Amino acid sequence: MHSLPVFLRLTGRPVILTGDGEAADAKRRLLERAGAVIVGEDDPQARIAIVSDGDVATATRLRARGVLVNATDNPGLCDFTLPAIVDRDPVLIAIGTGGASAGLAKALRQRLEVLFPARLGALADALFAARGAIKARWADAGARRRGIDAGLAPGGMIDPLCADAAxxxxxxxxxxGQAERSRLVAIPLLSGDPDDLTLRAARLLGEADRVYHPASVPAVILDRARADAARIVTDAPPDDPGEGLSLWVTLDGAIA
Structure with missing residues (x-):
């Protein structure tokens, strides 16, 4: 992973914007939507800057001051990049390529735009408002996560891809019966390449509470699991895998 994706809260914060023309206008609109206060290069309080014309001298001066810089079309001088954005406020979906191709990010955004309902943000707001009720419904954190996963799953009662999910x-x-029962699912890998994961295997990796696997399973496969899922190296599937969804992932005869 070449960068750490983050979402910055810029409301009321000064952000330097330099350059002129259409590129600067586009960046100005983006910053204004995020609530930033747009300032000039000399503002001493600003810690973030967008150099819309990619000027090397300007970007270099700002970086020397410790300002984090995005220099358009100059990835070597970028401390951060600006993603293509699917906006379903408060849901934001960002697509980045590390500056490799803005065109590719745009094309992916256009594909995703048609997938996500206009009222997806309303579902997020409703889930936020219902936090107390959700905790009361599932007092145990593990059961709560499984209940939420079941509701949000494809075909679930609050499937986020359904227009009326909220x-x-x-x-x-x-x-x-919203929480899925505890189970152990075997996933024999086709290869050690994550691109060869089936849709089912990729989905299960994203949902599992723990992943049991021999040492031969490569890290690039395990990286597809939830960040907080336990990874447990073992030579055989467990007799008692634990509550929730557990996976037994093997790499049989494939090149890691």
Whole structure:
């Protein structure tokens, strides 16, 4: 991973913007949407800058002051890059290529735009407002996560790709059997290349509470699991895998 994706809260914060023309205008609109206070290069309080014309001298001066810089079309002088954005406020989906190709990021954004309903943000707001009720429904943190996963799963009562998912929140909270039962699922890998993962395997890796695996399974596969999922090296599947979803991932006869 070449960069750490983060979302910066810029409301009321000064951000330097330099350069003129269409590129500067586009960056200005983006910063204004984020609530930033746009300032000039000499502002001593600013810690972030966008050099819209990619000017080397300007970017170099700002970086020497400790300012984090994005220099358009000059990735060697960029401390951060600006992603293509799918905006379903408060849901934001960012697509970045590390400055390799803005065109590719744009093309991916256009594909994703048609997938996510206009009311996706309403579902996020409804889930935020229901935090207390969700904790009351599932007091145990593990059960709560599994209940949420089941509701948000494809075809679930609050499937985020359904246009009316926000309207189903009350019914989801009241329904029985939302949390998926504890189980162990075997995933024999086709190869050590994550591009060869089946859609099912990729989905299960993203949902699992723990991943049991021999040492031969490469890290690039394990990286596809949830960040907080336990990774447990073992030569055989466990007799008692634990609560929730556990995976037994093997690399049989494949080149790691």
């Amino acid at each position: 309207d189903g929140l009350a019914g989801w909270l009241a329904a029985e």
